[in-house]
Amino acid sequence: MSRRHSSQAGNTGSRYRKRVAGATSSVGAFLAFGMAPLAAAPAAHADVDFLGDLLGDLVSSWSVADPGDAAATWDLDALFGAAGPGSAADDPFSWTAIMDQWFYQPLHAGVQAWITSDFGEMVNNSINGMFGLYLIGNGVDGTALNPDGGDGGLLFGDGGAGWDSDAAGVDGGDGGDALGILGNGGAGGDGGAGADGGAGGAGSWWMGHGGAGGAGGAALTSGLSGGDGGDGGASVAWFFGNGGAGGAGGAGGNGVAGTFGNGGTGNGGAGGSGGDGGTGGRSGYAWGNGGAGGQAGVGGNGGEGATGTAANPNGGNGGSAGAGGSGGVGGIKFDGSLGAAGQDADGGNGGAGGTGGDAYQDASGFLGNGGRGGVGGAGGSGVDGGDGGAGGNGGAGINGGLGGNGALGGTGVQTGGNGGAGGSGGDAAGSATVAGVAGNGGTGGQGGASDTGTAGNGGAGGHGGNGATGDDTIQTTGGNGGTGGRAGNAASGIGGEAGTGGDGGTGTFKGGNGGTGGIGSAGAFGGGDGGDGGAGGDATGWVDATGSTGVAPGTVYSQGGNGGNGGASGGPAASLTGGSGTVPIGGNGGAGGNGADDGISIGGNGGAGGQGGHGAGAAPGGDGGNGGNGGNGTYIGGNGGAGGNANSGGSTPGGDGGNGGNGGASAGATSGTLTNTHAGDGGRGGNGGNGTADAAPGNAGNGGNGGAGHGIADGGNGGNGGNGGSGDQSFGANGVSGVARGVPGADGGDGSTGGIGGNGGNGGSAENGNAGNAGNGGNGGNGGIGGTGGAGGTDPTTGLGQAGGNGGDGGAGGAGGTAGQAGEATGSGSDGSAGTDGNQGNGGKGGNGGAGGAGAAGTDGSSSATGTGGDGTGGGKGGVGGNAGNGGTGYVGGVGGTGGAGGVGGAGGAGGDGGTNASGVGQAAGDGGDGGVGGAAGSGGTGGASTGGGPDGADGSDGTGGAGGVGGAGGTGGAGVDGTSPANAAGGDGSAGGAGGDGGKGGAGGTSAGGTGGVGGTGGAGGSGGAGGDGGDGGIDSTGNGFDGGDGADGGAGGNGGDGGAGGTSTSGTDGSDGSGGALGSGGAGGAAGQGNPGQGGGTPGADGTAGNNGSDGNPGS
Structure with missing residues (x-):
């Protein structure tokens, strides 16, 4: 075969460069012969006319324009049509793909068939030998001794492929370049373990593709990083060629498992980071696509912690995971309009954190504490960000190990990566002498940000570990749930959803608290919801032998964990106008854990609901989350969580407040000094979001019901309802001024009605204890202020001032919430007290009337050179001031608005000067025009009526008449x-x-x-x-x-x-x-x-x- 060894390293390359320097005349003669019309072939090579017959027509017709053709006639856009802006590198119907499939590939295949055929090899070798240059033929593939691929011939031929490394830590060879008229660059070789891939070779100068980059090698040694992918070769072709694709990054090595042998710490090793994808090669000059970026490698997992030993009873910690690599950047579109830039690649996922090792145990049980879970690896960036790795779980022991935190999701142009989940806490066994505490769950990772699409979701918080419950004489406490991960933000898209808080673990003495929900995100077209809080863990009961908790010695005591608070929701990005996206809702509070059914137990409190997000533009205000219910207890029931407050919207209504959680029940048990047994109170309802100038306020949430009291326990009180949102307290929509257009001012808008107050919760029932009091109704929101009427203009035709607009009426106060029903006692106890209905909100102030328009000034009389002066005309009448709006009704009536001032009359025109007649007699001057009459004042608004115990609103004052x-x-x-x-x-x-x-x-x-x-x-x-x-x-x-x-x-x-x-x-x-x-x-x-x-x-x-x-x-x- 016609193959060329590498010119990129070693003696071969050196010899090649020397021969090129000494053979300029031969190359020039050959290229003139092969690339020009046959009639212009040089006489010095008349004995090799077969070469012109073989190559001349092909080369000259495709590579050299006719001297008579102007350069401007080479209009590729006119011939084939420009590729549309949406053309993608992988579009099979793009002009670039059609050109490649139907023109270049058949041509390239034909040239390769000739080069690799027996007859072609014989002819090519003769030509190469005749000229002393490697003109036609493919470059040789790289080897271990010469890793880089050889270059193709100076006329035709592909570059050789780089050597695929089989040695750890040794990079793959680079692909050879195609130096001639037509040919592809050689592919880069794959890297050995943990080593980089070789770069692809460049394509030919007329037509040819760049070679693909080699893949980075996956790390085989624990904790080492994966190799980076090789860059794709550039297409240097001026006519047509695609850039080579970047090579994929290698996976990071997993961390080694921990050991206590040979002096080891027992901790797991860290995982290695994934390799980055290679950059795609650039396209050809006129036609072609940039090469795609290489896929990123995933991060390695952290190693597991070792199990404890007799000499080292505590379990080893899990190793941290490696981060995912970044996706390769697509190759650029070099020039021209036919083609597209290469696609960027996705980021790699982060590895999972290693699990903490369990403590050493013998026949009597655990003798040490569990190891901590490893932290997850961060996701890599790319078109779509990689997901963050999950945190490792904590190990079990007398005390449980902490769960590892989840990792951050990778940033994405389109989609952000999700945050990793937090690891669960390790279980705790405790002992007769040690109170065991289970490990807390890890925090969820934050979602990755996005530029144009959807941001990543926050990872869920890890669940708290469980305490052993098989032996009620051993005190154990459940681990707390981890906090949910914050959602990713989106600059021009939709924000991600926040992660939920982890649930608290169980225990004999006390359940773990639920984790707080993650905070929602900001997004231009909608923020993400806040995460729900985790549930509190249940407690199964622990025998308090000494009465340290206040119970009689030997009594079973327990306490449920509190529910986690819901996370606040997000909203539109601060620097952007919110669109009509998703409604950002606050997370719900988690339910409180239950105490044991026997002995003395206390229920956990419910978590509070999260606050709703703020809307902007067309985005509404977010609703507040609901409060969690309190847990049940034999002694005291847990209180319900408060409902979350809502927030204001943009041009749409404010959100509604969340409902309060219900209180937990009590069985009426007492022991020792613990005698005040009662059920839990209901949670307060959340407030409604305030209105804006363009939208109404939101309604309040209802209070939760009090828990039921059994036996001698008192019933819980009902929660108070939240307050309704207030109408806009700056102004309603003001009337549009008519000054610029010479028309009457528009009327101001009415103020919005205040939001409805929440209903109070019902008091809890009782048997022989006192029943719970009813919750009070929430107050209604205040009515909004009426808008001011617009100022009147001046009629340009008549000169009369136009009337000012009327002020808008103030909004009515929102209705107060209804009080809950008092609890009833079925035995010897007393009924609960009735609640109070909420007050109606105060009425809004009436809007002020708009000022009347000024009359136009009269016209000056004309002066005369020979006659009497003309009289000035009278000024225009001022416009009538607008009437003020009435105050809104409410608990306190709203004040009426002030009437608008009348418009000022126009000034009279000046008389004209007299002239001199033909007889020389001075003529009389003109009289000045009368001033215009001032406009009448607008009437003040009527004060709003009081619907409760407050005063009526004061009437507004009339306006001032306009000056003459x-x-x-x-x-x-x-x-x-x-x-x-x-x-x-x-x-x-x-x-x-x-x-x-x-x-x-x-x-x-x-x-x-x-x-x-x-x-x-x-x-x-x-x-x-x-x-x-x-x-x-x-x-x-x-x-x-x-x-x-x-x-x-x-x-x-x-x-x-x-x-x-x-x-x-x-x-x-x-x-x-x-x-x-x-x-x-x-x-x-x-x-x-x-x-x-x-x-x-x-x-x-x-x-x-x-x-x-x-x-x-x-x-x-x-």
């Missing part, structure tokens, strides 16, 4: 024209000045029913009179006599000031003050007299003219 508009100023009269001064005649008389315009009247103030009337507008100032013209100077006649000077004209009269507007009236309030009168206009100055000519040569002088009188001043406005 200012009168327009009068214009200035036109000035008279000066007389002429001829050379040989008497001086001309000046013309009179025009009268000033009168000022406009101020607008009347707006009216108000109970508020203050509007202030009248100020009158406009009168205009000034025009100045009279000066007389002209006299001339001189031919004899030297002087002519008389002309008379000056009188100045124009000043305009009268406008009267002030009347103040607005008020029916029961204060009238508005009148406006001030406008200032008078000054009369115009009289014209100066013309001077007589003094004459010449003894001639008679002319007399001076008479000066004009000043115009009279106008009257001030009243």
Whole structure:
């Protein structure tokens, strides 16, 4: 076969590089011969025309464009169509897949068939020998001595595969490169145990795929990490080629089991981490897909702890597990539009923690304590994050070992990995001299985060270990349940669900407490629920020989474990708007454990419900979780857990509060100093979530029922109901302002009704003890505040101010919850007391009315150059203020809102100035326009009625009337024209000045029913009179006599000031003050007299003219 040894290591590569350097002319001649049209074959190689016949047409037609073709004519998108944005590397119907299957693969198969055939080998060897170069042929596969695969021929051929290592710790060989026109890179070899895989070789420069990376070797030695997968080879082809896939990571080695032999500690060894997947190779330049990333390796499990020995009675601890590897990154799409980037791979799962070893035991029982369970390994990151490993279980002994914690789930682009479950606590046997305590369960691992999909769920908390219960003279306590794992968050997806708390274990003396539920997550399209709390463990009874618990010596005593609290739920991500996703609900509290049926026993308390999550956007508020029921006891029953409080929503209603748990029953047993026997009380109901401006509040949860008392035990009291959520206390939806659009303001929205209070729980029944009291009903939520009416605008056509919007009514207070029924005693005991119904919530305040729109200002009169000035127009009337909303009904009535203020009247327009007519007489100025009338005030809202013992709400005050508009100023009269001064005649008389315009009247103030009337507008100032013209100077006649000077004209009269507007009236309030009168206009100055000519040569002088009188001043406005 035509095979080439490696050029990447050893002497072969060295010789190859030297020969390439010395054979440039031969290669150039051959490539010119093989890749150009046959007519251009060099004469120096005319004796090998068979090579041109064999390869010339193929190579020249596919690799060299016709010199007459412009580069722009190579438009692959136009020929085949661009791959769509959704094209994936594994899409069988993509253009890349079609190109590969129907064009490249047949072509490649044909070339390989020629290279590997007997005749092909004979011809290829002749050609290679003739040119002294390895032109056609495949690279040789790697071996242990030469691990890397050889390169393919310079024209055709695949790279050789890298050596698959069979030696631990030795990497696989790299695949050889395909150096020619067409060929695939060689696959990387698999790594030996714990070693990395080899990298794939590069594909040919025209068409060819990169070689796949080799797989990393799984670790065979305990605790070592798995090898990383080799990177996929790049496709360097400019025309077509896919990148090689990355190799898979190897699995981490499991931890070695613990031993006490040879000085060992007995602890299990740690597991090794999984290897990372290799990176996919990049695609070809024009066409092709990037290679897929390699799958990550899983983490190794932790080793088990050794069982205790006589010399080492305590069990060994379990080993920690190894983390999963990270998934390989897909190869990039190098350029162009035909193809896709490679797919990223999933993260590897973390290993499980090792189990703790049991303690040593002989015929008498355990002599030591159990070992601790190992911690799980974290999940690796990738497209889908790997799951976190579970914690190991604790070992058994006199005292049980702790359960190992679960591990964190891996981060995923699409799906986050789930957190690992916590390990269960080890069982405890105790002894006659040692009170045995079982191990606590491990904490669940947190779910992995997600970028775009669903985040991982939190792992469940491990269950508490059990104490031995076969011998009631040995005191044992059950282990506590582990806390549930927190849910993973999602930046642009749905948050995961939180893990549940583990159940408490059983024991003779005391049951273990249930674990707390995990906290829910945040997600852009819905947060995750909180986890439920674990149940408390039951107790079977322990003989208290000494009476240390307060019982008579030798009495059986026991106590059930408390239930775990439910976890709070999540909500939308803080930096994002919540979508209409899942409703985030708080976890339910766990039930309390029961005490033993005989002797003196106390039931465990129920766990509290978790708080509901906060909604945003279209996400509702989360409901609170229900409280757990209390456990039963012969002496005291456990109390029920409180219901969780709900939270507010976005544009949807707030959540409902959770119901309180029921109290546990009591059998009425007493002993020693323990004589106050009673059943458990019911838990309080949770509060409803508050409303928002766009949504109603939630209702409250009901109180739990009190437990039943038997014998002489008192019944438990019923739990109080929760309070209903309050309507939005900022404002209801405010009316939209009409100012920008010149329309009336919109009405404000009504405040929402408060949420309903929860019902009280029923009191527990009794026989010869006192029955339980009824629980009180919860108070209803307060009504929301009505929205403010929008401000009115100004009509652009009429200039009238538009009415302000009416304020919304305040919301009614929510109905109070009904009290529970009092417990009844069937024997000699007393009945319980009745509860109190909850109060209705307070009514919300009425919304304020919107302000009326201002009237538009009048238009100024036009000034004239030759005639009288135009009058200014009157200002527009102000809009009516909106009426206020009424206060809502409630235990305390809501206050009525304040009426809206009337709009301000528009200012009158100024009069235009007078001109001068053709005769030189100054013309009168225009009068100023009257100011607009102020708008009437809105009415105040009526106070809400009280439905309980509180006061009625106060009525709101009426608004203030709008101020009248200012009168327009009068214009200035036109000035008279000066007389002429001829050379040989008497001086001309000046013309009179025009009268000033009168000022406009101020607008009347707006009216108000109970508020203050509007202030009248100020009158406009009168205009000034025009100045009279000066007389002209006299001339001189031919004899030297002087002519008389002309008379000056009188100045124009000043305009009268406008009267002030009347103040607005008020029916029961204060009238508005009148406006001030406008200032008078000054009369115009009289014209100066013309001077007589003094004459010449003894001639008679002319007399001076008479000066004009000043115009009279106008009257001030009243």
